[in-house]
Amino acid sequence: MNAMSSAPKSSERPRVFISDCEGPISKNDNAYELVSHFIPEGELLFTLISRYDDVLADVVKREGYKAGDTLKLILPFLKAYGVTNEIMQEYSSHNILLVASAKDMLQFVRGFMPSFIVSTSYEQYMRALCFTLDFPFENVHCTRLDMDKYKISEEEKKKLNRLRKEMVKLPIPEIPEGAQSLKDFPRRMQQTVQRLDEIFWNSIPSMEIGEVLREVNPVGGSEKAAAVEGIVAELKSSFQNVMYVGDSITDVEVFRLVRGGGGLSVSFNGNAFAVREAEVAALSGNAVVTAVLADVFSRSGKRQVMNLIREWKLSALEKFSLYQPLKKCFFRLGRKNFPRVELVTSQNVRKLMRESTAFRKRVRGKVVGRLG
Numbered sequence: 001m002n003a004m005s006s007a008p009k010s011s012e013r014p015r016v017f018i019s020d021c022e023g024p025i026s027k028n029d030n031a032y033e034l035v036s037h038f039i040p041e042g043e044l045l046f047t048l049i050s051r052y053d054d055v056l057a058d059v060v061k062r063e064g065y066k067a068g069d070t071l072k073l074i075l076p077f078l079k080a081y082g083v084t085n086e087i088m089q090e091y092s093s094h095n096i097l098l099v100a101s102a103k104d105m106l107q108f109v110r111g112f113m114p115s116f117i118v119s120t121s122y123e124q125y126m127r128a129l130c131f132t133l134d135f136p137f138e139n140v141h142c143t144r145l146d147m148d149k150y151k152i153s154e155e156e157k158k159k160l161n162r163l164r165k166e167m168v169k170l171p172i173p174e175i176p177e178g179a180q181s182l183k184d185f186p187r188r189m190q191q192t193v194q195r196l197d198e199i200f201w202n203s204i205p206s207m208e209i210g211e212v213l214r215e216v217n218p219v220g221g222s223e224k225a226a227a228v229e230g231i232v233a234e235l236k237s238s239f240q241n242v243m244y245v246g247d248s249i250t251d252v253e254v255f256r257l258v259r260g261g262g263g264l265s266v267s268f269n270g271n272a273f274a275v276r277e278a279e280v281a282a283l284s285g286n287a288v289v290t291a292v293l294a295d296v297f298s299r300s301g302k303r304q305v306m307n308l309i310r311e312w313k314l315s316a317l318e319k320f321s322l323y324q325p326l327k328k329c330f331f332r333l334g335r336k337n338f339p340r341v342e343l344v345t346s347q348n349v350r351k352l353m354r355e356s357t358a359f360r361k362r363v364r365g366k367v368v369g370r371l372g
Helices: 030-038 042-060 073-078 086-091 100-114 122-131 154-166 186-208 206-217 222-234 249-260 272-277 290-302 302-310 312-321 326-329 349-364
Strands: 016-019 115-122 140-143 242-246 264-268 279-282 340-343
Touching: 016 186, 016 222, 016 290, 030 073, 030 086, 030 115, 042 154, 042 186, 042 249, 042 290, 073 154, 073 206, 086 122, 100 115, 100 290, 115 122, 115 222, 115 279, 115 290, 122 279, 140 222, 154 186, 186 206, 186 340, 206 279, 222 242, 242 340, 249 264, 264 272, 264 290, 272 349, 279 290, 279 349, 290 302, 290 326, 302 340, 302 349, 312 326
Parallel strands: 016 115, 016 242, 115 140, 242 264, 264 279
Antiparallel strands: 279 340
């Protein structure tokens, strides 16, 4: 099937498709998987740091910190346990889990309009994924990392191991509903955050390996937004012509940017952070639904996508003008696996936040599904 050679083209200023990777395209949380595989009790360690990330980004709003910086906070520990560039690349290559039809989806969408991936993931994982997907790595913005550049002494390895043992015993922070500051947290949770502050902003920076915290800049939050701005500028397009698909707290700033500019923001199996900021919530085990929305967006823009979603049922879609090879692929899902797609409103947002989070866990697994 060669969607790229025969799909319709927009006659307007270029419309652009931009997607996050982990969630909308793959089921992996590569950073979590690396930590879990190479570090003792890594599942607990990563979950603790990821929740700490949520607290700093969404509640504390620590200056200079952005959602997704978990990916630099875990690096000293990965280095302490011998993880290298080659190990990351090799492990990633052998552990890629795609959302059903993700490769087909990207092939279709690349036929409709310029397509990009903006991901917090490490470049070692993204290179492996692009090879699997036959997607051009030059159209990817991700976290650049050279693990082999950084030095660590045996003494620092021992210190980090002691810190790891202490950290996995700490209670994992949960953000209370409506929390506006750390004072709204239970005392025990406040103490956890304060201890992690000491570890990540005092103890580790004083080590030689602390250089990695100063130099690595994960593509999350504001960095994702900057990447999207750069793509739009390079293509001489506008945010009105952007369809962005995301699923987590690292996509919140992009959702706000695209939505504010009149573009289309889609949460695909998103967590509460993503659904809260998106205009459209898609719940699906199959990525081809993204291509359906992209097809309509590429030819007719956001308004027509919204009209389609208001009539979201098989009978309405049968009458809708879709690219025929894509339509056949989509309708093979049938009624039993028909994707759920809704507009997010003030009336249904809390319900969708709960239901999308639950669906996300079914698709990606409970542990990965509940990470920020």
